[in-house]
Amino acid sequence: MGENKRLSFPFDVEETEPEEKSEIKRLFNYPKIDLTRVGPKGYVMPRPYIEQAENIYNLSIRPSDVFVASFQRAGTTWTQELVWLVANDFDYETALSVPINHRYPFLEIYMLFTEWRNDCLKNVDIMKSKEQKEKLFKMLEVNSQPVTEKLEAMPSPRFIKTHLPMSFLPPTIVDTAKVIYVARDPRDIAVSCYHHARLLKILDFVGEFKDFWKLFVNDCFIRTPYFEHVKEAWNMRHHPNMLFLFYEELTKDLPAVVRRVANFLGKEVTPKQMARLCDHLSFENFKKNKSVNYEDLREVDAVTPNETFIRKGKVNGWRDYFDKDMAQQAKRWIEDNLRGTDLRFPHVIG
Ligand code: A3P
Numbered sequence: 001m002g003e004n005k006r007l008s009f010p011f012d013v014e015e016t017e018p019e020e021k022s023e024i025k026r027l028f029n030y031p032k033i034d035l036t037r038v039g040p041k042g043y044v045m046p047r048p049y050i051e052q053a054e055n056i057y058n059l060s061i062r063p064s065d066v067f068v069a070s071f072q073r074a075g076t077t078w079t080q081e082l083v084w085l086v087a088n089d090f091d092y093e094t095a096l097s098v099p100i101n102h103r104y105p106f107l108e109i110y111m112l113f114t115e116w117r118n119d120c121l122k123n124v125d126i127m128k129s130k131e132q133k134e135k136l137f138k139m140l141e142v143n144s145q146p147v148t149e150k151l152e153a154m155p156s157p158r159f160i161k162t163h164l165p166m167s168f169l170p171p172t173i174v175d176t177a178k179v180i181y182v183a184r185d186p187r188d189i190a191v192s193c194y195h196h197a198r199l200l201k202i203l204d205f206v207g208e209f210k211d212f213w214k215l216f217v218n219d220c221f222i223r224t225p226y227f228e229h230v231k232e233a234w235n236m237r238h239h240p241n242m243l244f245l246f247y248e249e250l251t252k253d254l255p256a257v258v259r260r261v262a263n264f265l266g267k268e269v270t271p272k273q274m275a276r277l278c279d280h281l282s283f284e285n286f287k288k289n290k291s292v293n294y295e296d297l298r299e300v301d302a303v304t305p306n307e308t309f310i311r312k313g314k315v316n317g318w319r320d321y322f323d324k325d326m327a328q329q330a331k332r333w334i335e336d337n338l339r340g341t342d343l344r345f346p347h348v349i350g
């Protein structure tokens with residue numbers, strides 16, 4: 001393969017089933033959600049993803065790039081901040097003043113905001129004050145424009161966030177750059193995604209948790225099937241440029257994870273640096289840290305009042321949401337998907 005040869009995106013795109021479409025219409029208040037299935041595993045992707053899928057697949061990767069990848073709500077932001085501070089010699093001044101989504105372009109975020117942007121632009125004159133308008137335009141610039149061109153122009157080292165499965169990323173990614181993937185018990189992910197889908201007006205989920213769980217476990221929610229996503233990364237975990245983490249490990253022993261990340265990035269951490277970093281990353285501090293809590297979305301009316309991006313931060317919080325039948329179904333589903341693999345979620349109950 002020549003160095004500059006452009007690859008075609010290797011996966012077909014199919015329509016979701018009509019029943020799925022009507023269920024999505026029923027459960028999500030935002031009317032413009034339009035989902036497709038991509039590739040042999042049938043990953044559920046919003047239609048605008050397709051427009052840039054090949055550009056993302058052909059992104060030119062640099063050896064100094066650091067990717068933080070995950071299924072959504074696995075503790076990505078937490079991991080991103082940890083990684084960024086270790087890699088950037090604990091530059092708290094920048095970390096506390098530059099929002100995390102400006103430090104980490106989010107590869108496929110445009111796919112969720114494309115339609116919303118069009119709506120906002122139609123209504124902007126009647127709705128917003130001058131200051132709000134500026135904030136809105138900035139937010140739309142970060143969230144609704146494809147980042148591939150922006151990334152070309154970015155100085156190294158680049159820090160990049162993605163929730164795409166590994167197979168949608170450039171095929172040589174781990175041979176060239178570093179990837180840190182974080183996984184989490186899918187039951188806690190489902191609960192967290194449910195709240196997140198209620199938080200974001202671009203989704204505006206109006207069903208009960210039970211409805212959401214059905215979508216999730218039947219591989220009908222965005223970026224599912226969950227286990228395929230995780231297994232793609234898990235199967236690459238022995239590659240020297242891949243570090244595979246679990247949310248549950250960060251919760252249980254944050255210093256141990258910091259040491260693993262530092263080792264992976266070739267960095268040293270003194271006991272004093274460790275203490276400050278763990279304090280900075282604590283749930284309480286994170287929740288009030290404006291650089292990571294995405295509360296700025298509230299100022300541009302992109303989120304609903306009763307939900308927050310940094311929410312509970314608990315392992316096994318799913319127990320408050322699952323009835324007996326759902327818990328049994330989840331247990332069987334997890335067992336079925338883990339059978340024949342050595343993937344296990346640490347420190348979880350049930
Ligand atoms: P919950 O909704 O279960 O609370 P992501 O960044 O991938 O979207 O993940 C969000 C999840 O990580 C949320 O889970 C959020 O509360 C949790 N989280 C974020 N920062 C955390 C921290 N410092 N400690 C523990 N959990 C954190």
